Structures are given as C-alpha cells and as structure tokens.
Amino acid sequence: MTILDGLQMAIRSILANRTRSSLTILGLLIGVSSVIALIAVGQGAQEGVKARISNLGTDLLFIRPVASSSGNVRGSANSGATIFAEDAEAIRNASIPGILHVAPQLNFNAQAIAGENNQQVSIIGTDHEFLPARDLIIESGSFISEKDVKNSALSMVLGSDIASSLFLEDDPIGENVRLSFGGGRISFNFRVTGVLQEIGGESQQDNYVFIPVTTLQSRIRALRNTSGNTIINQITLRSSPGINQDSVSTLVSDFLTAHHNKQEPDFTITSQTQLLEAASKVNAVLTLLLGSVAGISLCVGAIGVMNIMLVSVTERTREIGIRRAVGATSPDIALQFLLEAVTLSVCGGLIGIIVGIAGAELVNEKEILGEVMTTVIQPWSIILAFFVAVIVGIVSGIYPAYRAALLDPIVALRNE
Amino acid sequence: MITLNSISKYYETEAGVVSALVNINLSIGESEFISIMGQSGSGKSTLMNIIGCVDRPSKGQYLIDNIDVGTLSDSNRSRLRGKLFGFVFQSYNLLPRLSAIEQVELPLLYQQIDNRKERAIQALISMGLSDRIHHTPNQLSGGEQQRVAIARSLVVNPKIILADEPTGALDTKTGLEVMRIFNELVQKQGISVIIITHESNIAEQTNRIIRISDGKIIEDTDKIVKVKA
C-alpha cells in the first residue's frame, strides 16, 4: 500500500463519518485558532504599550525618588521622597554631556473654574524645558517661559482636551482660570498663555494643565519642606539622540548623589529603553499566559482526536479483520489509522489557522470593555500552531494505530 | 501443496482448556474441490482459519509449498495469506460504503499489484457483475454480494479459495449458482476450493468431503478413494 492509497482511504473513512469527524476537527480547530488569536492579542497589547512608551520618544530618562530603605533616614518629615525642584536646576547647570533638556515635574490635583465650567484637573508643575524635553508642540499662544518661571507667574498652558472641555469652542488664550487647591482653602487666578497640540493615543496627556513649578513652590507653603525645597515627583531628561543612555544615566546618578551629599543614590533613574524592556517582559508573560491557555485547549483537541481514533478502532474491528484477511499487514493497518488521525489534525489545523486569523482581525481595533483592542498576528504562532496540531495528530494517532495493528486477525474476524 | 502435520488448537478459558482441533493430519493439492462438514462447534472454522494463515495452531506443523508457516513473521504471513488464499464468508464480509470495484481492488492495493482497475473490473465481469461495478453492498442482493466477495478472493489469482459456509445465507438457486462458479474455478483455473457446509446436497457437489467431530477428522473421502484405488 502506498501513502497515497492510504491517504485516499483515510479521507474516505473521515467522510464516511461526517458528524464525528467534524466534531473532532472542531476540537482541534478551537485549539489552533485560539493559539493564533490569543497570541495575537498578547502581541497586540505588547505593541500597544511599546507604542505608548515610544510616543514619548526613546531618548528620555526619568529620575524618580525612592522610599529610603531603613538606616539612611535622616528623620526629616519628607524622608521618603528625595528629589527636589532645585535638583533639576542643578543638573541643568552642571552641563552634563549628552543631556539636552532637563525638566522638573510636580504632579498635583486641583479644581479648575472657568466661567460656568468647574472641573477636577491634573496639574503638572514644571518649567520652560518641559516642552522640548517631552517633544510637545504648542498649538496656539506660548508655553511657560523662562521669565514665567523666574517670576513665579500665574500663567498656565492647557492640554488640548482640557482646553476644549473648559472653554468649549472659545479661544482660551488670555482667559482666566481659577485653580483652587486643598479643598478650596487656597485659590489663584491663572491666565491661559498657550494650548498644546493634540497628542492623541490612549494616554491622558491631553488632559494636563501646566503651570510653572516655582509658582506652586512659592505660593503654597505646604509644598515646601523646612529647608525651603519642594519635593517633586520626577525629573525628565532628554538625552542626545542615539547616545548610550546607560552612560548618561551613570553620569547623572553620580552627579546627583554627590549633590545630595549621599554615598548611595536616593533616587532611581529609568531610561526609556529600560521601561520598554520592562514592559516587554510583562507582556511576554501575558502572551505566554494566553498562549498556555490556548495550548491547553489544543491538548484537549488532541485528546479528542485520540478518543475518536480509539472508538474508531473498536468499531471497525471487523473491518480490520477483513483487511487482514485480504493481505494487509499490521503496518498497513497502523498506517491507515495514523493517516486518518493526521488528516483530521491537518484539517483542524488549516481551518484553525483561517478561523484564528479571522478572529484576530475581527477584534482588531475594536473597542472591548472600553479599551481599544489591537491584535498583531504573529507568523510564528501560525506555524507553531499548525505544526503542533500535526504533531498532536501523529502522537494521538500512534496509540490507536498501534492498538489496531496489534489486533489478531482471527479475533478481528470473529468479532461480530 | 499444503500439509498439516499433527495440528492441534487449544483455547484456555476460565472453564478450562477447550480443544478446538486435535491432531489433524491433512494434505491438499491443486485443483481440489473439498467440503468440510461437521456439527456446530466441531472445529471447522478453526481448521479453515489455520489453513488460511489467519489463525495459528497451538501445536503441530503447517507446511505450504514446503515452507513452515510457523516460522514466518506476522507481516510475512500476511503477505503469504494475501497471495495464496482468497476468503469467502457466510456473511460476505464486504466493507460497508465501498463500491464493488473498490472491494475487489482492496487485495491488489495491499499487494501493490498494478492495473488495479482493469483487474478488478475483469474479476467482476467474470462473476457476471458488469452492471454492478459501482454499487455499494447495501445496493446489492445477497447473491450479488457473495459474487463480489468471490471476485475479491479471485482477483489476486490465489492457489486456494477458502469459503466458510458461502451458501449459508443464500437461497437454494443462488447457492447452486455459487457452487457452479467454484466448480468452474477448480476445473478451468486449477484453483483449489475448500468450503464449509452443513448441507449435504452442497457437499455432494465437491470431490472430497472431510468430516470433523470434536476437533478430529472422522472421515476423509480422499483417503477412502485412495484406499479403494
């Protein structure tokens, strides 16, 4: 018997039992398609996060405070947070090679009142270098100027979303916005000097209000510690394009540690590259997890194939006897059942690929539970799923085929 | 051509050892038309299955053309079986869903013989089934199914056709027709045909009758003839 004859025979037996074959194929199909679709979802999430991070540009470094580990604490009220607004100034003045821009960032919430509109806003207290550091573009008016910073001016710049929600269609430039802090105990009138161009994407970036950090520092006592410094949330550094961020990071770290009069850094510097790596790691785990779930369903499909093949061997005992009587050897019989299992798996695999791709395309760019889902189909996942399906077919066909081959022809023939 | 020397077959069951065949000595040559008779359970089918290399004896020696079948591997026995023997069964034993021509092609496929279609059609025509070539078993009468089965047993040009109660499920007229076909094969093609039957009018049409009782041969007309001669 040639493989071709065997294949023909296998296809006939599969067609002879359509319902059963379809259900078996369905089991594998679900396995294969979920491997492809779920890996596409995992990969989509990964690319999404990557895109979000690289949206900021890849040349960024962030300095953030760390909660001091026990022992180093100097008993200060703010001992946990250890970077200050003046640190940004110091780094800037140090002219560290490879650093283009330095911008402090103090995050703060306040109530914004503009005419009839009154809403909670997120404020970033920063200075004039925030615009080039973050690579933002001004839509109208101007960003916080060096002079504004020096004078602790009551000027503000609006993100595009917050501008339209506070002023609707009106031009906000020159208008007054009242910001009230600390539950209304302190409030100031700010004048809008500029509106940023829309950034888009899923981040909240278009919802920020920017004011000079010095304004906050000098006007709100609660933000100053005993030595008059203001603790800030982070410092953004923009490094020269293409420069080795690790070496820049070391220079800054050494400088700031010395500046703080410390032996060990009491802050962390994360580069955009590191963030990307960390995010990739998290998402690789997610992809692995989704892939495993899909892999399990593939296994269930495989067990289905084995189950059906075992039933088939039992049901077709007499057929096996007849085939043996007309000269089939045990390997012939084994090959026949093996080919049936493999044909079922290949069918399941091929249809699974189509369904998997279609499924991934279907949810791509669709909003699900308020999140826009992106899927990225990985060619390797298609190849992997298909080969796993075929190997699964072979593996789950071997045992039934072996059982069929072992059947004594006389027992098979006497079986009624 | 084939020789059975002291062949015995035992089955171990919970109720003890069942002797299906005891010390059988038998030789069969070419162009013989033999019937095996005996009561139900006497061991007829067991004997036939051993002859056809489907079953194996518990004891004794079985020679085909001086080859000791007991020494052959399972696969070699399968090939030998496919080449030398054609099987015909009481219940036809056609594969469901296969058309007549595909049934007949089956032994050719396993033996990798070329011109399968032509040979199968030829065999079916010789059985008078030229207009039933693409019918499946459930579209054929009992007699037609049995003729497809005979065509299947014939198509590889076997030396011996083994038929276990081939007329058992057929009416008298169709049964006689099957016997006529067998007789013709013996006469014209030199094939030996061994049938098992319960009907003496069927057995009478063969040239040699072997009677079995409790696994032993109690009469073999071949020997009687030889003794007489």
Ligand SMILES: Nc1ncnc2c1ncn2[C@@H]1O[C@H](COP(=O)(O)OP(=O)(O)OP(=O)(O)O)[C@@H](O)[C@H]1O
């Ligand atoms: N697998 C087995 N295990 C135990 N006993 C068996 C087995 N196969 C056959 N036998 C016994 O061997 C004996 C001979 O069986 P066999 O089928 O050869 O009889 P038979 O002459 O063909 O009968 P029938 O005319 O009813 O077909 C019977 O007593 C049967 O019960």
Ligand SMILES: [Mg+2]
């Ligand atoms: Mg019998």
